[in-house]
Amino acid sequence: MENPDVLIIGGGITGLAAAWWLARGDLSVEVWEAGERPGGKIKSTRQDGYLTERAASMVLNFRPEVAELVREAGLEPAKTARLPAAEARRYLLHNSSLKALPMRMAAMMVSPLWSLRGKLRLLAEPFIFSGGRADETVSEFITRRLGREVLEKAIEPFIAGTLAADPDMASAAAALPRLTALEQRYGSLAAGVAANRILRRRTACTTDTFSFRGGMGTLVENLARTPGITVRTGHSADELARCQDGWLVAATTPQGRKTLFARHVIVATPAPAAAALVAQADNELAELLRGIRYATVAVVHAGLSRGAVGHTLDGTGFLAPRRESAILTGNLWMSTMFPDRAPVGKVLLTSYLGGARAPQVADWNDERLADEAILALRPLLDINADPEMVRVDRHREALPMYHGAYQARMDGIAARLKQHTGLHLEANYRGGVSVRDRLARGHAVANQILEAQPWPSAERKQRTTPENSSGVIAQPRVA
Ligand SMILES: Cc1cc2nc3c(=O)[nH]c(=O)nc-3n(C[C@H](O)[C@H](O)[C@H](O)COP(=O)(O)OP(=O)(O)OC[C@H]3O[C@@H](n4cnc5c(N)ncnc54)[C@H](O)[C@@H]3O)c2cc1C
Numbered sequence: 001m002e003n004p005d006v007l008i009i010g011g012g013i014t015g016l017a018a019a020w021w022l023a024r025g026d027l028s029v030e031v032w033e034a035g036e037r038p039g040g041k042i043k044s045t046r047q048d049g050y051l052t053e054r055a056a057s058m059v060l061n062f063r064p065e066v067a068e069l070v071r072e073a074g075l076e077p078a079k080t081a082r083l084p085a086a087e088a089r090r091y092l093l094h095n096s097s098l099k100a101l102p103m104r105m106a107a108m109m110v111s112p113l114w115s116l117r118g119k120l121r122l123l124a125e126p127f128i129f130s131g132g133r134a135d136e137t138v139s140e141f142i143t144r145r146l147g148r149e150v151l152e153k154a155i156e157p158f159i160a161g162t163l164a165a166d167p168d169m170a171s172a173a174a175a176l177p178r179l180t181a182l183e184q185r186y187g188s189l190a191a192g193v194a195a196n197r198i199l200r201r202r203t204a205c206t207t208d209t210f211s212f213r214g215g216m217g218t219l220v221e222n223l224a225r226t227p228g229i230t231v232r233t234g235h236s237a238d239e240l241a242r243c244q245d246g247w248l249v250a251a252t253t254p255q256g257r258k259t260l261f262a263r264h265v266i267v268a269t270p271a272p273a274a275a276a277l278v279a280q281a282d283n284e285l286a287e288l289l290r291g292i293r294y295a296t297v298a299v300v301h302a303g304l305s306r307g308a309v310g311h312t313l314d315g316t317g318f319l320a321p322r323r324e325s326a327i328l329t330g331n332l333w334m335s336t337m338f339p340d341r342a343p344v345g346k347v348l349l350t351s352y353l354g355g356a357r358a359p360q361v362a363d364w365n366d367e368r369l370a371d372e373a374i375l376a377l378r379p380l381l382d383i384n385a386d387p388e389m390v391r392v393d394r395h396r397e398a399l400p401m402y403h404g405a406y407q408a409r410m411d412g413i414a415a416r417l418k419q420h421t422g423l424h425l426e427a428n429y430r431g432g433v434s435v436r437d438r439l440a441r442g443h444a445v446a447n448q449i450l451e452a453q454p455w456p457s458a459e460r461k462q463r464t465t466p467e468n469s470s471g472v473i474a475q476p477r478v479a
């Protein structure tokens with residue numbers, strides 16, 4: 001067996017994206033994945049005619065490199081666009097009922113969701129001086145710029161629903177990087193949004209929200225099958241040591257212990273596993289990683305007959321502020337967004353429970369989780385029958401919460417990595433949790449490696465990995 005140019009530890013979307021860009025750059029790549037299949041948190045499951053998503057259910061993209069990956073990976077024909085009808089409405093739980101969330105300033109000004117005082121405070125935003133303290137929390141940043149009401153009614157449920165985090169503790173720079181950048185660059189969010197609108201008109205990539213036929217599993221399965229990438233499942237890396245010109249990595253595998261040398265290693269695991277791996281080489285780096293806290297999230301999918309749900313379900317779903325719901329952070333109307341998610345005449349509703357708001361859900365059994373979700377949905381969506389399909393997925397390490405002085409932690413990690421040529425850390429605790437950000441960061445780390453040293457093209461092309469051990473799910477590209 002030849003050593004690959006690059007070894008990637010962790011076969012989630014981050015590891016697979018980096019592998020895809022590296023293989024495209026003609027380097028040989030091996031991915032060691034501890035689990036039985038590639039994809040990490042992302043997994044699509046068919047059950048009783050419904051298609052459910054364990055984690056990410058769609059990609060919201062505006063980055064050209066992500067559009068390029070989808071196109072070049074041959075995934076364009078498999079893309080399923082979110083229905084335009086579903087873009088029309090996003091709901092918010094307010095005073096125990098669902099209210100359409102205004103998406104434009106003019107609509108917000110006449111919305112009964114906001115008080116007159118809240119509206120006036122919002123209008124004052126361009127006149128607020130810029131500059132909060134370093135590593136401000138989301139709550140501090142939003143209250144300073146937009147007022148308390150926007151925080152409580154819009155941003156808190158958004159942070160809880162998409163990051164499973166608590167805005168009182170989450171770093172604004174890490175959780176809302178685009179908003180904080182607007183303030184830094186333009187002095188106000190309103191000025192920044194206006195400037196960006198003009199600039200975006202000039203860029204080639206428009207915003208696109210999509211999934212794939214067969215769900216998000218299609219994306220990870222396709223990337224894992226790319227020629228030039230060898231994915232070895234059941235390979236749990238547990239040792240990482242510096243050696244001359246590269247790194248030695250050891251893993252427990254179905255065939256026993258395995259050790260491999262690579263000039264570049266990308267550790268694409270959640271932070272606790274990355275900390276365990278790098279501890280021998282750099283305990284300070286391991287400490288920085290150990291300090292990253294994760295939220296537990298439970299996902300409850302409910303399939304119902306359309307007639308059992310009184311609500312029109314004319315949107316993407318709803319978010320629930322903490323003052324309205326102690327457990328449920330949101331509910332997505334999957335079958336409205338992507339009609340192939342439920343059989344004809346049925347609907348699929350997916351609820352998210354837990355996060356920083358309700359860590360106790362980690363200890364609840366599936367029955368209790370399902371009961372809590374359906375109990376919460378019944379009055380809101382006017383549900384008059386029991387679901388015919390229920391499925392519960394749970395993640396103990398769902399999402400990094402970006403709590404504390406997160407930017408300083410990230411700077412510390414970047415500084416430590418400068419001491420370790422050939423070692424790269426990349427997963428959703430760095431640079432955004434979304435699939436879009438993961439695909440884009442995979443591109444960035446691959447470019448860094450491709451530019452790091454001269455990779456003679458002859459050397460690249462000769463590499464093959466003929467060993468066909470069990471757990472190999474994709475044969476390498478043979479040039
Ligand atoms: C409930 C939920 C809903 C979401 N919805 C969306 C959405 O709609 N849209 C969106 O854009 N994003 C969404 N996300 C976010 C997105 O799904 C994740 O951020 C992303 O999938 C994480 O990918 P990753 O590769 O960084 O990590 P992971 O998926 O965690 O992959 C890491 C991999 O490393 C492996 N590993 C760990 N230790 C080792 C080891 N020692 N050796 C070898 N392998 C190891 C693990 O087995 C795992 O496969 C959602 C997340 C959750 C939890």
